[in-house]
Amino acid sequence: MTWATWSSVFHWYRVVDWYDTAVHSVTPGTVAVTLQLLLARARLLPSPRDRTLRRSAVPLITTALGATVASLWEMYEWLATDVFGAHLRVGYEDTVADxxxxxxxxxxxxxxxxxxSARASPRPSEDGDL
Incomplete structure (x- = not known):
């Protein structure tokens, strides 16, 4: 998130065309993984190392969390632009691409x-540690 914030401060989004897409790709993914691990540690989600999970569960949970993060980010961009008058490069196509x-x-x-997680040592399902 710090990287994305400084990117905006220094207008790096305007310097390179593909930079905006790269940041909007990497940031929600890393935040989603962090959230998933924190929620697993709090025992609100199963640990990614839990062998009772289906193989598709971990990427599915991460994608859902990341889609939520990406949605909140786009809502922030709308708020900053339309409510507070910030000069961001936004619009329908940019929002959908982001x-x-x-x-x-x-x-x-x-x-x-x-x-x-599959490569890590197995942990029993009732163990909430990561």
Whole structure:
């Protein structure tokens, strides 16, 4: 999130065309993985290392969390632009592209988390530690 904030402060989004898409892809994915691990530690979600989970559960949960993060980010951009008058490069096409990048990045992050969790030592399902 710090990276995305400084990117906006220094107008890096305007310097390189693809930069906005890259940030909107990487940030929701990393935030989603972090949220998933924190929620698992709080025992609100199963641990990614839980062997009783289906293989698709970890990437699915990460993608859902990342889609939520991407949605909230786009709502923030709308609020900043339409309510507070910030000068952001937004519009329908930008919003849809940012959402798609966020979901794709979150899916990729979820697949990496699932792969890393499968390689880690097994833990019993009732163990909430990561």
């Amino acid at each position: 959402m798609a990048a966020g979901v794709a990045g979150s899916l990729a992050a979820g697949l990496i988390l699932a792969w890393r």
